[in-house]
Amino acid sequence: MATPLLRCLVQPNFEPVVFVGGPAYDLLNNRIDCQVQKLKFVCGKSRLLDQVSMLRKSHLDAVVLVNRSFRSALVARAAGIKQRIGHSTESRGVLLTQKFRYSKDDPEFISYLDLLSGISPTSRDIYPEIDTGNIPCSCGRPSNNGGTVAIQAGARYESKQIPLDVLAEVGRQLISEGQEIVLVGGKEEIGQASNLETKIGAKVHNLVGKTEISELIHVLLNCKLVIGSDTGLMHIAAAVGTKTITVFGPNSSLKWGHNYFPHIVLNAREGRMENVNAEMILTALRTSDISHKLPKIRSECL
Numbered sequence: 001m002a003t004p005l006l007r008c009l010v011q012p013n014f015e016p017v018v019f020v021g022g023p024a025y026d027l028l029n030n031r032i033d034c035q036v037q038k039l040k041f042v043c044g045k046s047r048l049l050d051q052v053s054m055l056r057k058s059h060l061d062a063v064v065l066v067n068r069s070f071r072s073a074l075v076a077r078a079a080g081i082k083q084r085i086g087h088s089t090e091s092r093g094v095l096l097t098q099k100f101r102y103s104k105d106d107p108e109f110i111s112y113l114d115l116l117s118g119i120s121p122t123s124r125d126i127y128p129e130i131d132t133g134n135i136p137c138s139c140g141r142p143s144n145n146g147g148t149v150a151i152q153a154g155a156r157y158e159s160k161q162i163p164l165d166v167l168a169e170v171g172r173q174l175i176s177e178g179q180e181i182v183l184v185g186g187k188e189e190i191g192q193a194s195n196l197e198t199k200i201g202a203k204v205h206n207l208v209g210k211t212e213i214s215e216l217i218h219v220l221l222n223c224k225l226v227i228g229s230d231t232g233l234m235h236i237a238a239a240v241g242t243k244t245i246t247v248f249g250p251n252s253s254l255k256w257g258h259n260y261f262p263h264i265v266l267n268a269r270e271g272r273m274e275n276v277n278a279e280m281i282l283t284a285l286r287t288s289d290i291s292h293k294l295p296k297i298r299s300e301c302l
Helices: 003-009 023-028 045-057 070-078 108-118 164-176 187-200 213-221 232-239 278-286
Strands: 017-020 035-038 062-065 083-087 098-100 149-152 181-184 225-229 243-248 264-267
Touching (some): 062 070, 070 083, 181 213, 225 232, 264 278
Parallel strands (some): 062 083
């Protein structure tokens, strides 16, 4: 969601440094247009001071805080960074030199782009995108094995989980139409994927828990379509340019959905995933071109 903001910072008069932790580091580490440094997650006072020291050594003129926590603004202030830009959430406005209202309705990537208005003109016609050209794909490791449609069987939170019977019915229908199904997801979803594979009752390529981030990116890139719920994996799929059908439950699809062509966003009735049925997903499939791939975005910042 922050890649549009990063693309706007990559210009001759800026030298962007990205501090990021967790899986997001693997997504950005191979970028050649900026520095990417791994930031350890804070756990205790000593780790907090480590982050302050790391920022001080970078001699930054300004910081754009995508993270909306009080702690991130405190670290930036303690590091002595003169220009501190962020949303005025968690009562941290006093720690910021430029503060912006955070909208719960604007798409998340737009909320991030708005932070740049104080230092550089930007365009809102820029969408999340991952540059896959510099992300290596390990030879001999799992590929999509000819799979044409990827399905994410699980989700971190049960409230986001599409019922497995629904996904199984969708999978069987796609197989009957000549598509090959590849199951994708993390290690915590292995059990759900196994159950889904059994329910489908036909051959699928089960890669759940078997791919690193870089390998997963190439699997998604080589599919025509990815079906799943409101998860980080679906954000990655959309950002590599593969068409997605994302089903939303309790979270806002306006905020977190990819509501632009060729992606499709569906909302569960009353925000409850148990109200999702296979027909709503299959209807979305029938009214769209499954073979369409999103072209690489060429829009530039103003």
